[in-house]
Amino acid sequence: MxxxxxxxxxxxxxxxxxxxxxxxxxxxxxxxxxxxxxxxxxxxxxxxxxxxxxxxxxxxxxxxxxxxxxxxxxxxxxxxxxxxxxxxxxxxxxxxxxxxxxxxxxxxxxxxxxxxxxxxxxxxxxxxxxxxxxxxxxxxxxxxxxxxxxxxxxxxxxxxxxxxxxxxxxxxxxxxxxxxxxxxxxxxxxxQQPDFQNEKPQSIGSAVNFYFVDLRAGFNYIKNSLVTKMLASLVFINIAMVIMTTNLPAFSLEKGDGLEAVYGFYLAAMSLGIMIGAILSPRVKKINFGKLIIFTFIGTGIMWMGASTLPLMASMILFCLGAISIGIINILVFSSIQQQVETAYVGRVITVITSAASLGMPVGSLIGGFLGETFAPSVSIMVCGISMVLFSIFWLSSSVLRKLPSIDHINLFTDYKAKA
Known part of the structure; x- marks a missing residue:
């Protein structure tokens, strides 16, 4: 035991x-x-x-x-x-x-x-x-x-x-x-609270200066890294995901004949898929990262397209399975960051990356609202599925992304460390 x-x-x-x-x-x-x-x-x-x-x-x-x-x-x-x-x-x-x-x-x-x-x-x-x-x-x-x-x-x-x-x-x-x-x-x-007494600014001007120094540190760390080359893909995924989640309440009510509990079931199905992806990530981390992303997200796209058209139970099952790739990419990317970034910068670097990746989300929410108002909610779920397939095709067409080795052998911050 x-x-x-x-x-x-x-x-x-x-x-x-x-x-x-x-x-x-x-x-x-x-x-x-x-x-x-x-x-x-x-x-x-x-x-x-x-x-x-x-x-x-x-x-x-x-x-x-x-x-x-x-x-x-x-x-x-x-x-x-x-x-x-x-x-x-x-x-x-x-x-x-x-x-x-x-x-x-x-x-x-x-x-x-x-x-x-x-x-x-x-x-x-x-x-x-x-x-x-x-x-x-x-x-x-x-x-x-x-x-x-x-x-x-x-x-x-x-x-x-x-x-x-x-x-x-x-x-x-x-x-x-x-x-x-x-x-x-x-x-x-x-x-025991850490003692910040020696670091406390003595005026409003110095407080503002301290704040912007902290803010710049995260940006400087990723400025010339491989992460910046991956951000465009993460922004695209987030736009597609928000188009879908914006319409999920209405989609759930449609699939469940007006039963509000179904919305919670769909959210739980996504959480279950993400958790399965997190559990599987140590087992798949030795696979070349480029190929892993291409094949898993093609699968996600196909399953979410199916979820948009099939009856409730089959739809929720496919919705859950499609979320597995999200759990895998989250764990592998952020674990790699935690391993490669100096401890003092981990929080700031992750915050900068997640904020940058979220840049497309407000746009996606407005697009999702427009699509949901103009068409049936299932159309937005279908659009998200198609977007995941397009995302995979983009990685497949890029020799740099397609040939990425396993996550343990990707050096995300080579340029930064060379300059440090």
């Missing part, structure tokens, strides 16, 4: 796991309820596009927000930011039961809460080595990632059922209550 590592039973790690667990429950419900509420208030897929535009715009701004995590005590940042998010979400039922809700108000709140998420996620990643020690970081990350992926499957699927039983507004109250509980749990942290 495998012995449990001592850090697993450490007080602060248990607090972090508890916070991640409850936050996963709340965010799972919110991810379903928020989009369905927009659809209910507007009656239009076009507004779903505006909602995804707001959320994806916050993702694009992540590189501007992440450095702010270093300018406050980590514990305070987690406690107050989650509590403020809860207060913001409580205004939705307050207005609903009094003056009434406006769809643009809900879309604005989706944007604001997404901004707060861009602030708290880097803090959770940063405090992990403080809590468990650097020697246990890989295993601790594995625990947390398993919890997050498992909860995405269970809670998002469960969210659809909860919303069907109680409605979208009570579901948002549940999310806000979960955030209050997370704030209370995180207030129990007792880890």
């Amino acid at each position: 495998k012995k449990i590592k001592p850090f697993v039973m450490e007080r602060n790690f248990l607090i972090l796991i508890s916070g991640v667990f409850i936050n996963g429950l709340g965010s799972g419900i919110y991810s379903v309820a928020g989009m369905l509420l927009v659809l209910e208030l507007s009656g239009s897929v076009l507004y779903s596009g505006f909602a995804f535009f707001a959320i994806s715009s916050a993702n694009v701004l992540a590189f501007l927000i992440a450095p702010l995590a270093n300018y406050a005590k980590y514990k305070n940042g987690l406690v107050y930011s989650n509590f403020i998010k809860a207060l913001i979400l409580f205004t939705i039922p307050l207005l609903h039961y009094t003056t009434g809700l406006n769809v643009w108000y809900v879309i604005g709140l989706l944007f604001i809460t997404a901004l707060f998420t861009q602030y708290t996620y880097p803090i959770e990643s940063t405090i992990l080595p403080i809590i468990v020690g650097k020697d246990n970081v890989v295993e601790a990350n594995s625990y947390l990632q398993t919890i997050r992926e498992s909860m995405d499957i269970a809670f998002i699927a469960g969210a659809g059922i909860i919303i069907t039983l109680v409605g979208t507004i009570p579901a948002i109250i549940i999310t806000a209550t979960c955030l209050v509980l997370v704030s209370i749990i995180y207030s129990l942290f007792t880890f």
Whole structure:
């Protein structure tokens, strides 16, 4: 029997796991309820596009927000930011039961809460080595990632059922209550806060200068790397994915004959596919990365085209299987970055890359909203499937990308290290 590592039973790690667990429950419900509420208030897929535009715009701004995590005590940042998010979400039922809700108000709140998420996620990643020690970081990350992926499957699927039983507004109250509980749990942290006293700026001008120095560091690291050559492909994938996810609420209602729970089932199916991809990634990492991407994404495209046309059960199965390639590419690319980038730059580099890759998402959300308003929701799912096949053809036609070796032998930052 495998012995449990001592850090697993450490007080602060248990607090972090508890916070991640409850936050996963709340965010799972919110991810379903928020989009369905927009659809209910507007009656239009076009507004779903505006909602995804707001959320994806916050993702694009992540590189501007992440450095702010270093300018406050980590514990305070987690406690107050989650509590403020809860207060913001409580205004939705307050207005609903009094003056009434406006769809643009809900879309604005989706944007604001997404901004707060861009602030708290880097803090959770940063405090992990403080809590468990650097020697246990890989295993601790594995625990947390398993919890997050498992909860995405269970809670998002469960969210659809909860919303069907109680409605979208009570579901948002549940999310806000979960955030209050997370704030209370995180207030129990007792880890030693790193001393930033010597690094604190003495004036507003020096604070701004510190901020921009931190900001430039991430950009400089990837400026002349292979990553920049791959970003165009990642942007294209994100545009296609957002076109699909913008229409997923309406597509799910169409496939499920109006049953709201089906939306949660489709989101859970995607999470399950991504988790399967994450599990398979160590087994396929020895395959040439170029060929792996080409063949897996051709498969994704074909399966998602099938998901757009087939009946509900077959559609959900193909939707799940098509997401496996997303899980594989996420794990392989970001694991490679974590292995090759100096520890001090990992957070900033990943934030810059994810922000850059998100650049096309606001555009994709507007395109998805237009397509959903003009055509049946299934058309957008078909467009996403076709886009994945086109993406594979692009990699196949590029000799540089097609011939990429296995991920362990790709040196993503050769140029940067040569100049360092």
